Amino acid sequence: MTVDARYRKLPPGPRAPLPVQTLLYGNFRHVLMPILRRRYGDIIHLRLYPERDVIQLANVEDIKQVFGGPAKVFHAGEGNQVLKPVMGERSVLLTDEDVHHRARRLLVPAFSGSALRGYRDMITELTEREVRRWPAGRVFPAAERMRVLTLEIILRVVFGVTEGPRLDELRRRLVRMVDIGVLDIFGWHNERLRRHGRWRRAHENQLAVDELIRAEIAGRRRAVDLADRSDVLSRLLSVTVEHDPLTDDELRDQLVTLLLAGHETTATALAWSFHELSRDPVTSGAATRAADEGDEKYLEAVVKEALRLRPVVPEVARKLTEETEIGGFRLPAGFVVMPSIVMVHADSRHYPDPSRFRPERFLAGGPEPGAWFPFGGGVRRCLGAGFSLLEATTVLREVLSRYRLCPERARPERPRPRNITVVPGRGARISVTPRR
DSSP states (O other), rough: HHHHHHHHHHOOOOOOOOOHHHHHHHHHHHHHHHHHHHHHHHHEEEEEEEEEEEEEOHHHHHHHHHHHOOOTTTTTHHHHHHHHHHOTTTTTTTHHHHHHHHHHHHHGGGGGGGHHHHHHHHHHHHHHHHHHHHHSOOOOEEEHHHHHHHHHHHHHHHHHHOOOOOHHHHHHHHHHHHHOOHHHHHHHHHTOOOOOOOOHHHHHHHHHHHHHHHHHHHHTTTOOOOOGSSSHHHHHHOOOOOTTTHHHHHHHHHHHHHHHTTHHHHHHHHHHHHHHHTTTHHHHHHHHHHHHTTOOOHHHHHHHHHHSOOSOOOBBBBBEEOOEEEEEEEEOOOOOEEEEEHHHHHHHHTTTSTTTTTGGGTTTSSTTTTTTOOOOOOOGGGGTTHHHHHHHHHHHHHHHHHEOOOOOOEEEEEEETTTEEEEEEEEEEEEEEEOO
């Protein structure tokens, strides 16, 4: 076979019909992808709805090529089109090139180093208020409590004030918006499904969320003290890009993106952290000492290892705008390449004894470059990564300084798909005992 003929072949992959592959991938990808990797290698061709042709990547060098490649070739926004019906076409996650650059430039100041320092006290205050209510000696789902807490935190970041009937209603509806499974996602892209049952109810709930956010935008536009406010909405209304103010539609999409992406993933990372710590007395003891001594590096390592062992989002996506050679194959324009967080994070070539929870991996240099990317990579790395780690580290410190953690049972919980994330199957059920 000539080199050119080899390049013309697509990577190997399963031959099951697209609906079968989609359902298996959507519900069992954390199990499916390691199996497929053993059979097909580091580059796997899947057929999935709605992207169609998807190439999963598990080789770090191939992934570096994707993250380091030109943004005009590797479109992250187009790669995330599965989210478009919820996030909106103007979302910073859904746009590319100049449009994306404009949105990101507006949002970056809210997550700069100085802004992060300003959020610490607020996160601490809200965490203290939350954990004081935890029922000592009784089993409860940590994932649920973390979603309540992180939603409250991101509401404060986005809107500043979080009181009033409108925001109370928004809280309730945002919870419904993210509490969905794989089947619900089909309704995002099928207008006929949205006329019926669960899909109709989900669509009506989303319309209500949009109405509430637009009402909040309209009220804030009338405020006379925007320059004195530090929340994201006020910042966005206070600035323009080349004298081009954001429209209500653009504001809606950015705010929904921040509210959804800014709380669900961090809540899940914290839930997995508590799940692992409750089952490992040695590591839990080290983390408790770190909380007492203010050792934020170790607490951050706990969160990073939880994200390594239990990826919240299994992969990231880029859509090719032109034919591109990756891993010895010429991939056509229109294909979606997906660096697989699940496969790389579980690779013993990068992480010895990869199934073990060991935060020490992230101390003294950490893993090799490119082998840990729960926040994506390259110019499209999540702009809220620093905020997420600060938030999770602060919450861990407050919880561990007050409580000892115990699991409901010794057997670990299995991962379960929830919207586009993978969560503890039983909600990370733990109990806590006051330390003093």
